Amino acid sequence: MNTDDKAREECGVVAIRIDSDTASHDAARAAFYALFALQHRGQESAGLAATDGRRMSIRKGLGLVTRAFAEDDMAALQGFASIGHTRYSTTGEPSVRNAQPFQIETRHGPLALAHNGNLVNANALRQMLLERGAGLSSSSDTEVMIMMLAASPGESWPERIAACMRQWQGAFSFVVLTRDAAYVARDPWGFRPLCAGRLPEGGSAAASETCALQTLGCRDAADIGPGRIVELGPDGPVDRGGIEPAGRQAACVFEYVYFSRPDSVWNGASVHEARRRFGAALAREAPAPVDVVIAVPDSSISAAIGFAQAANLPYDEGFAKNRYIGRTFIQPTQALRDQGVALKFNAMPGTVRGKRVAIIDDSIVRGTTTGPLVRLLREAGATEVHVRIACPPIMHPCHMGVDMGSYDSLVAHRLSVDGIRSHVGADTLAYLSHGGMMRALADAGGCAGAGLSGGFCSACFTGDYPLDVAGVAGKNGFEVP
């Protein structure tokens, strides 16, 4: 159960190919560093697979990237190409059994696959595999994907990958490792980010976000277009075909609101700049009569800066955050949740005492954290607390790889804006409008990416899903009772 009042990050994927002429054994180590840069996208498990052209090795573990692998693991991951994954379980229970990558033997040699997103037709595809007599050992939709790929028709891996992509519905940015090569590909709707670039000393890298490529010193980093399949070549990424982009593009707006790191760039828009503009638009739509603007660190800082700049108000640090507390230690009762908030945040009396305070948050999902934060500010001496949210109310669950819980758990589905205000104990509460968010995203350049015509998914705000979600399995829909 997600007890933190944020949608859970889905997953992060990476793939590395080091130039085989200069080959050393460090493809997996480079993948490790890239995964470390994607830690915000999943903290429950991590995995790496590597190939040296003859043998494939794999290591997986629970917890943060730095805890999941010991030095022995890294030494065992030999080879010129590697893929990696850091996971939050959008489908399946959190366990090593469901950790990625998955690896199997096929008639074409060893195969490993890791995936970011969620197939909305996984239930039907799983049934189809079971009826054909395939054995499945986990509750993850990634296992469905690798089993289908192993049996896929085609003369080459790109052909087999394309044949599978035609059958998969939903969000899937994925990385594939074969004995001889690494491939990455993206669903035709373009839900989740995926980018690739050239490594400075030969070879190429791909990752969910540009921040990971930047960590590796990549050059010429670019988005992988919706529906494209790319091989990581010794001299840089090489397009290997793909399938037609969907008529309706659906880049996930929530990547800009909360998931992605502020130093990442996607579809031509800097995530920091998009958030700054969300905050500025919010200040224009819902001004607050305050003396100081503060953020809920860290994901709300860009929006709070934008709000303060647009309102010509001082921005200051109102909370100190303990960045070392693990989310898993926050417990599922209200009392322990309050305690979890107190463990994680301290209000700064010097900033808020005797002042009217605007607190900017990027989003409210369950409504469990805002109330305790408002209380901390009042206890620290704030005379008024005005809450401003830099996105619209989240009223619908996501079926494309983001865990926001069910309708019942979404506070904006249950309560009106004034009901939420009263629930969290704020003097006033306002959200950014959907139109304001989309205009701010366009102004930040968020329609200029490869293959995108400016189409976004914002279904968690509007209920307008870009594809049919009727057959979706729940997060634990494949668990064996």
Ligand code: SF4
């Ligand atoms: S429903 Fe929301 S979180 Fe899910 S893909 Fe669409 S915008 Fe992203």
